[in-house]
Amino acid sequence: MSGTSGIAVTVVGGFLGAGKTTLLNRWLQGQGSSRVAVLVNDFGALNIDAQWIAARHGDTFALTNGCICCQMGGDLSQALIRVLDAPQPFDEVWIEASGVSDPGRIARLARSAPEFAVKGVIVLVDCTRITAQLEDPLLRDTLVTQICSADELRLSKTDLADDRQVQSALESLWPLNARALVQAGVDHPAEHAEACHAPDARVSAVWTLGPAHGRRFAAWAGCPDITLSVAQWQRRLHALPPQVLRLKGFVRTTEHGWTMVQLAGRRAHLEPFSASVPAKATLIAIGLRGDLPREALKRLLHA
Known part of the structure; x- marks a missing residue:
C-alpha cells in the first residue's frame, strides 16, 4: 500500500457478481468526517435508501446527511478531473472497477497523476465460484489479471460456502498472488496499519463511470x-x-x-x-x- 501524499485512492475490483456493490454499500452506510468521492460503474445498484435523499436536481442527489451523489458518464480520467476541480477538496476517492476490467490498470492511471496517492487495490473473490471459474479457459485470463493486481484479496459469499470451498478458494489464490493480504467477508475494512479506507470516512460524492467491458x-x-x-x-x-x-x-x-x-x-x-x-x-x-x-x-x- 502506498503512503505518499495526495488524495488517497482505493480501487475495488472483482469479477461479475463477486460483491463489489455490497462492499461499497457497507462503506456508504458509514459515518465519519472525511470527504470521500466514490466513482462507480452502476450507481443504481447501490440502492441508496430513499430516506437519505432530500432532493434531486438532474443527475445530482442532495442527501439528508449533507453528502452529494453525482451520476455522470465519461471515462475515468474525466471523473478524476472532476474530483480535483470540486470546490471543496476531497480526502479520499474510492473507485469501483468494472467486473470484467483490470483494477490494476485503473490504479496505474490514478498513480500517473501526482495529485493522487493509491492506497491499494482490493479484489473481491466469490469463494463459492472461483475454483470453477479459474478452470474455465475463457474466464481464467480475466480472473488471473484481477487477482494478480490485488494488494488485498477479500473472500465474498463466505456465508454460502462450506469449509471445503473456502479452503479450495485459498489454495487457488495463493499461487497467483502470494503477496496480497487475504480477508474473509466484506463487512469490515482491512485490519492492518494501512487499511484500505479510513474507518471514520464520510462519503461526500458518488459519480458513475460509463460501462467498460473487455473485448471477450x-x-x-x-x-x-x-x-x-x-x-x-x-x-x-x-x-x-x-x-x-x-x-x-x-x-x-x-x-x-x-x-x-x-x-x-x-x-x-x-x-x-x-x-x-x-x-x-x-x-x-x-x-x-x-x-x-x-x-x-x-x-x-x-x-
Whole structure:
C-alpha cells in the first residue's frame, strides 16, 4: 500500500457478481468526517435508501446527511478531473472497477497523476465460484489479471460456502498472488496499519463511470413490458442458461412495484427499490462474446 501524499485512492475490483456493490454499500452506510468521492460503474445498484435523499436536481442527489451523489458518464480520467476541480477538496476517492476490467490498470492511471496517492487495490473473490471459474479457459485470463493486481484479496459469499470451498478458494489464490493480504467477508475494512479506507470516512460524492467491458465479453439490454410476482421473476431468471454470467436491472413486481434484480451464477436476488423511480424497466446481462443467449434473454421481456 502506498503512503505518499495526495488524495488517497482505493480501487475495488472483482469479477461479475463477486460483491463489489455490497462492499461499497457497507462503506456508504458509514459515518465519519472525511470527504470521500466514490466513482462507480452502476450507481443504481447501490440502492441508496430513499430516506437519505432530500432532493434531486438532474443527475445530482442532495442527501439528508449533507453528502452529494453525482451520476455522470465519461471515462475515468474525466471523473478524476472532476474530483480535483470540486470546490471543496476531497480526502479520499474510492473507485469501483468494472467486473470484467483490470483494477490494476485503473490504479496505474490514478498513480500517473501526482495529485493522487493509491492506497491499494482490493479484489473481491466469490469463494463459492472461483475454483470453477479459474478452470474455465475463457474466464481464467480475466480472473488471473484481477487477482494478480490485488494488494488485498477479500473472500465474498463466505456465508454460502462450506469449509471445503473456502479452503479450495485459498489454495487457488495463493499461487497467483502470494503477496496480497487475504480477508474473509466484506463487512469490515482491512485490519492492518494501512487499511484500505479510513474507518471514520464520510462519503461526500458518488459519480458513475460509463460501462467498460473487455473485448471477450458482450452485453445485452432489454426493457420488460410486464409485471410479475417475485416468484414468477425468480423462475424466469433461474431458467436462464448458465452462459449468462451476470444480470442486473429493475423490473416491476406485484408485491413491491419497482424491484431491483440481480443474478450472479445461479443465484437470483430481488428486493424492493426505493432510492428513486427508474425511467423504465431495464435488464442488462453480461456473458462471453458469441455465447450470450440472446433469444432466452428476450423471453424475459414479455408475458
